[in-house]
Amino acid sequence: MLTPAFLGPLAAHAFLQYALLGGILVAIPCGLVGSYVVIRRISYIAGAISHSVLAGLGLVQYLRVVHGVTWLSPLGGAAVAALVSALVIGWVSLKLKQREDTVIGAVWAVGMAAGIVLISLTPGYAADLMSYLFGNILMLTPRDLILIGALGVAVVTVVTLFHKQLLAVCFDDEFASLRGVRTARYHFLLLGLTALTVVVLVSVVGIIMVIALLTLPAATANHLTRRLSHMMIVAALLCAGLTAAGLALSYGPDLPAGAVTILLTGALYFATALIKKR
């Protein structure tokens, strides 16, 4: 993978260095938050949040181009859309447990639909739709890297401070609440972290493939480890390695890096699942 076909251009092009660094930085929130998503079994909530991000991206693009509101950033729009979706789903899953799956589906599809309509109303930006949907790690800027790094620091801080409570809520939330843990708060905290992590992952693999990068390295790590802290570290290492490998392998043959990353991620996940089964 570290062939001259990749190393040569890597030394020459800043955008490749940003991409590689972005993949490594993104692995921190990806490994930590992804582990929680897997053990709390909220992959589909993460899926709904990631697809609803398109509404935020579309709205910002529309306002910038059609109404000249240039101070809005697409990433900001994505974050707002993701957090709103997380709040809606979180509230519904607390109050109306039995309708949770329906609402997840609704947020998923309505978010996509709103995004598509807004993008089609915006002249000249259809090309962006593709990079939102499938990601483009080669477009990462130094500013993106700072944001991804800041999120990583925030996630590590939160996880260090509240690891006990988050673990207990994921394992047995009824028991946790009997021990005085405000489980609803931690439920929303986890959804909020998931929303922000989804937003940064969208820039790497795109809306459609986010769930795979968020959950498959963590699920693979779950096959290989027995404690959550170990699972998180292994998941983060896998995530970094897989994005780097996806980038390196896709560069020579000019394939989409996000899709190659996901193919590698999926292959590793199914391989460990099969070995584990035996």
Place this chain on the structure above:
Amino acid sequence: MNTVTNPVLACHNLDFGYDGRPVLKDVNLAIPAGDFVSVVGPNGSGKTTLLKLALGLLHPTAGEVTVFGEKPERARHRIGYVPQHAHLDPLFPVSALDVVLMGRLGLGAPLGPWRGRDRDAARVALAEVGLSEHADRHFAALSGGQKQRTLIARSLAGEPELLLLDEPTAGLDAHVEEGFFRLLEELNRRLTIVMVSHDLGFVAGVVKSVICVGQKVVVHPTSAITGQVIADLYGADMRMIRHDHRCSEEGHQC
């Protein structure tokens, strides 16, 4: 039964129903400190409901339930709850010690990692249930009986005065079950125990009183349920609950 002074758990004229369907009606009971109570009754009779009312997870539609003379929510820190382990994720990445540590929530510092004091308490609790050498094993790799003991250790780590167990022997082999009741008997020396049970096979030796849950709830002191009565009631097949005149689906007749 309400002559008990300072009962650990008490219900006064308690009614409870789900969406207007009555489950428990006019329940009056008082469990004294040091008792070992088995709650029995047919499936769907409201045994687990009674536990959840005592934990404050459900609220009575009429009447009241008190634990240590207070509302259940205020007494939770004095209750050790042992749920069924079947609903827990078998792949969950935790060791037995990690699970037991969860019982320490609410006792120590809320932020940051577990302190040495919490780890010590968790190890003591694991030793008490006879699982010291399994502390670092994957929870998923433990046998059913060991998982159940781990969950008891988790509740003990919270330093409870009352232990509530929900069908702790479901799915256990008979010989495992026996060791399990010796453990509970040991714990009963310092704790009040209330246990929901799917059968009465063990009752004769260990349990001090039996609560039969139909729609009405009746408490039998052990003096009333002698070995002979148990044998008569459940004798032929100890694992089968006979819904006869003492515990009927329609309600309680005695």
